[in-house]
Amino acid sequence: MARVLVVTSGKGGVGKTTSTAALGAALAQSGQNVVVVDFDVGLRNLDLVMGAERRVVYDLINVVQGDAKLAQALIRDKRCDTLSLLPASQTRDKDNLTAEGVARVMDELRERFDWVICDSPAGIERGATLAMRHADTAVVVTNPEVSSVRDSDRIIGLLDSKTELAERGERIEKHLLLTRYDALRAERGDMLKVEDVLEILSIPLLGIIPESADVLKASNLGAPVTLSDATSAPARAYIDAARRLSGETIPMSVPSERKGGLFGKLFGRRAA
Amino acid sequence: MTETLPSKKAVRLRGRSFLALVLSPEMPFADWLVELDDLARRSTGFFLNRPIVLDVQGLKLTRDDLAGLVAELEKRNVRIMGIEGAVPSILGPDMPPEMRGGRAAADIEVPEDPAPGEKPAVEKAGAKVAAAMPSAASVSQAHSLIIEEPVRSGQSIVFPEGDVTVLGSVASGAEIIAGGSIHVYGTLRGRALAGSAGKPQARIFCRKLEAELIAIDGLYKTAEDMEAHLVGKPIQAWLEGDALMAAAL
Numbered sequence: 001m002a003r004v005l006v007v008t009s010g011k012g013g014v015g016k017t018t019s020t021a022a023l024g025a026a027l028a029q030s031g032q033n034v035v036v037v038d039f040d041v042g043l044r045n046l047d048l049v050m051g052a053e054r055r056v057v058y059d060l061i062n063v064v065q066g067d068a069k070l071a072q073a074l075i076r077d078k079r080c081d082t083l084s085l086l087p088a089s090q091t092r093d094k095d096n097l098t099a100e101g102v103a104r105v106m107d108e109l110r111e112r113f114d115w116v117i118c119d120s121p122a123g124i125e126r127g128a129t130l131a132m133r134h135a136d137t138a139v140v141v142t143n144p145e146v147s148s149v150r151d152s153d154r155i156i157g158l159l160d161s162k163t164e165l166a167e168r169g170e171r172i173e174k175h176l177l178l179t180r181y182d183a184l185r186a187e188r189g190d191m192l193k194v195e196d197v198l199e200i201l202s203i204p205l206l207g208i209i210p211e212s213a214d215v216l217k218a219s220n221l222g223a224p225v226t227l228s229d230a231t232s233a234p235a236r237a238y239i240d241a242a243r244r245l246s247g248e249t250i251p252m253s254v255p256s257e258r259k260g261g262l263f264g265k266l267f268g269r270r271a272a
Numbered sequence: 273m274t275e276t277l278p279s280k281k282a283v284r285l286r287g288r289s290f291l292a293l294v295l296s297p298e299m300p301f302a303d304w305l306v307e308l309d310d311l312a313r314r315s316t317g318f319f320l321n322r323p324i325v326l327d328v329q330g331l332k333l334t335r336d337d338l339a340g341l342v343a344e345l346e347k348r349n350v351r352i353m354g355i356e357g358a359v360p361s362i363l364g365p366d367m368p369p370e371m372r373g374g375r376a377a378a379d380i381e382v383p384e385d386p387a388p389g390e391k392p393a394v395e396k397a398g399a400k401v402a403a404a405m406p407s408a409a410s411v412s413q414a415h416s417l418i419i420e421e422p423v424r425s426g427q428s429i430v431f432p433e434g435d436v437t438v439l440g441s442v443a444s445g446a447e448i449i450a451g452g453s454i455h456v457y458g459t460l461r462g463r464a465l466a467g468s469a470g471k472p473q474a475r476i477f478c479r480k481l482e483a484e485l486i487a488i489d490g491l492y493k494t495a496e497d498m499e500a501h502l503v504g505k506p507i508q509a510w511l512e513g514d515a516l517m518a519a520a521l
Contacts, residue, residue, distance in 0.1 A: 124426075150425050153443045157424030199459070202422050202440060 002110040005117045006135035010151020012122035014143045015179040018215055020119040021049045025224035026242035028083035032114040038088035039131035040121040041097055047087040051222025059089040064101035070108050079227050094127050106134040124154065129162050137173040139206060143180045144192040149200050156203060175206035177241060182211040183254050194254060207241030208254055209234050296327040301341050312348060324350055325371055329357030338362050432469050444484060476509040491516045
């Protein structure tokens with residue numbers, strides 16, 4: 001039976017889409033069948049990050065409305081053949097996402113794949129609640145800043161009340177993915193520290209992704225960072241996070257992209 | 273010429289609601305009183321020290337009837353705090369005051385016979401003692417709410433019946449409104465409003481104070497007004513007259 005994962009956050013721009021693509025690719029590379037679903041109807045982005053924007057013919061809305069079959073809309077990744085994408089539509093209205101339609105598509109996806117990873121739109125509106133509705137597991141993406149942490153807290157509250165699991169009286173599994181983390185700046189107090197964020201949100205930590213130019217570079221190239229350069233610091237952090245999702249126990253490290261030593265110190269001071 | 277105007281705050285009027293036992297007598301009173309005596313005998317002290325309201329709604333009473341009934345009840349040590357549903361003309365200055373605006377609550381259990389023997393025919397009288405005083409066990413249960421999870425931003429916990437205890441933290445953007453006291457065993461970052469139903473003796477306790485607002489019985493303090501040395505500390509807050517006090521625990 002597939003595991004349905006929703007990647008969500010309260011605030012926009014924290015790295016949900018990047019994280020969806022990176023985690024999806026990392027899980028697919030371990031040989032599991034993965035589909036990433038873009039729920040951000042009206043503002044699609046996942047296809048860009050996955051480098052599949054020119055291959056979109058049918059999208060989630062077409063499948064939800066019954067205009068296309070699921071097989072027609074799924075795009076298989078060129079680099080990793082166990083990874084597929086179900087893109088969102090930019091031209092349709094997000095109101096076309098009906099609860100029944102989404103439930104039907106999710107049931108079909110569950111049968112075909114080992115992992116269904118839903119990229120949620122930001123905020124707490126219908127699109128976001130539909131994306132989280134059928135999930136077994138949630139990855140809450142947060143930046144180490146107060147506004148992001150507070151909005152994530154709100155989303156965790158919704159995960160505990162607005163999902164099918166919650167309505168059945170069960171608990172949805174929740175994980176925190178801290179992105180754009182800069183250990184030096186956190187140490188200087190410009191950013192919240194990991195323990196502060198964990199203390200406020202009180203859900204288990206899945207991974208800490210360092211702030212890195214590699215992430216932006218990979219997005220712009222249209223490749224999930226775990227596929228484009230698997231040895232980079234953020235890629236290693238995402239791969240570890242994906243292994244933790246699969247149930248492995250891997251020690252948590254606070255990654256730092258900057259090399260230590262004198263050069264790092266000088267660089268750090270100049271950035272201040 | 274040195275007279276000062278009286279302070280406008282000299283007399284403060286406030287409303288408050290209480291639970292009271294309601295007795296609804298039936299005509300003829302002689303028979304009803306017999307049943308009442310029977311009930312009182314089965315449970316000694318049941319009416320003792322309890323505020324009791326006499327509901328005479330729908331009874332065709334004269335002033336003498338009512339005075340007689342009140343006197344009879346007084347003889348049985350039943351203290352009437354007020355009379356409900358009576359025509360104002362039959363109420364005299366020597367009688368308990370008129371009460372209005374009562375809201376019905378759940379029926380009260382008639383206490384069981386302490387010695388289980390033959391049961392007198394008092395079921396009817398028991399049913400008439402309709403009132404609002406849940407048994408002691410359910411009092412403690414209904415008057416406290418325990419929340420085992422953290423209270424998330426955007427959540428609002430409203431519990432006018434009594435105390436709220438939160439085992440986790442209260443996030444910024446969340447609020448707890450309690451009729452009684454509020455206990456937070458984690459960090460209080462959101463808003464805590466205790467004694468919301470007019471209960472100035474309510475208190476707020478927390479392990480770590482980082483609240484946006486704390487209030488007791490309508491008197492509040494925002495984060496800005498809080499003493500800096502209390503922030504981040506375990507504190508309790510209480511009311512002293514018209515001042516909201518807070519001190520480290």
